[in-house]
Amino acid sequence: MTGFARYEGQLDLGDGIFADWAWELKTVNAKGLDIRFRLPHGYEDMEAAARRLLDQALGRGAVNAQLSVTVNTGPTAMAVNEQMLAEILALQARLEAGGQVFPSPPRLDALLGLRGMLELAERDIDSSQRQQVVTAALAGLQATVELLASARDAEGGRLQVVLSDQLTAIKALTAAAGERAAGQPEMLKHRLVEQLDLLLTANPPVSEDRLAQELAMLATKADVREEIDRLAAHIEAGDALLNTAEPVGRRLDFLCQELNREANTLCSKAVDLELTRIGLDLKSRIEQFREQVQNVE
Template sequence: MLESMTGYASHKGDALGHSWTWDLRSVNAKGLDLRLRLPDWIEGLEPALRAALSKALARGSVNLSLRIQRNEEQSTLSVNAGQLAAVLGAIKAAEAQAADAGVALAPSKASDLLGLRGMMETTSEDTDTKALLTALMAEVPALLESFTAMRQQEGQALQTVLLDQLAQIDALTSQAATAAEARRAESADALRSNLARVLENTEGADETRVAQELAILAVKADVMEELDRLRAHVEAARGLIAQGSPVGRKLDFLMQEFNREANTLCSKAQSVDLTRIGLDLKAVIDQMREQVQNVE
């Protein structure tokens, strides 16, 4: 089954006093481009994730982000001892200065002091980053499974579209063969007529040589080789699709060959019907090439 390079998956988890959210998404790219946004305080997390993603994916511009936070119950409030000492010293100095001036100050309340900026601070238990790393990496297979499932779902729809486009190319190739056969008789008549016209208006012309030159032109205008190669490319593409991903690069190369044959067909057409078919072929091939860009 084909796999698309477009996909998305998310997952939430919690352990060891932390909760987190994974976000994994990708779009098409020529190769595998990994972009990770991770907490930098968990040692070994990034290389472990890069290895897991590289093993599971072959192509795509992949963005993985991890948002992690400590649970509130793991944190406690405590008084900043240094700040408290500084405030108490300032209060004592202010009371002494006020007493010298004959002014009595109201006593300070504990609630007033605790409400001052910087008086309270949050303290947390030390985090075992190795254990947290193990907990996080244990969720990666499930995240990748969900992500791959979506890419495969997209790939299945993509496969249906590609097979339909190959059927159109196959049908247009058959139409081109019919049009080319019909053109053959007309070409033969035109060749004889041209040969007679040349001989009538040229003195001392070598009839055999002129006939050879016209025959060479006729061979150059023949499109059967291009049609045979188009049929071969159709079968090759169907085989690759049946093989399943990763075949995106091979299909992309094959689309270049499809386009080359369609261009040659149009340049050799020399008839309205064959030109129309060639242009229809180019249109379908171009549409198919756009779809192939998403195949891993």
């Protein structure tokens, strides 16, 4: 089932340091559960705990879970690149000692104007602070999952209406097939007469055993009551599943296979074009139902 949720938060790590984090969860349809993570550098070790949480909360779907973390360490101070300064002063001393330049005190503005002489002294968080961010982010992931569940529930409600309408259409076609099949005995009677004429005038004559086999085959083929009864039972089971709160995607998928099997048999047994047409319409509706079932968890 498709869905999207975003949840963000901020954590005060003390000493003027704040961590902003945000989770994004996106799910699309899939037969199983496939979870993929995108975690920032330094937070890869939290994937196992996050995966366990999603495994428990989600039963089906391709899930993309993305975490972003931004640490604000407050105002940064300027620092002198002391190694660079020492190398420049040492070079000046050597040049003066060799008489290559006249001795003169270095100018501060010239030194500080050199590229790379001044650096931003950035602070980083320690392992304890990083663990605080991980703990907060995992708690935030749980909240994100709850938002995702709400979004998926809303979609599930809309999908339930669509599936219910399609199942109603399948039920109507099954009823039409039952009404049409009620006239098959008369059609079968005419076909039996035609077949008997052919068998009785055959040269050499057909044996009584062969005649009995042919008649039994025609009678069996024309009887679609069992298929229609099973279709009705499957439809009733589908109605019950659509009104169940627990995940039913796999069971509905299996139900579609059974509906399709009965519709195929109905088409193969039909002895007139109208019943065949109804059977083909039934198969088409069942396929539409099956396609939507793939969206159900």
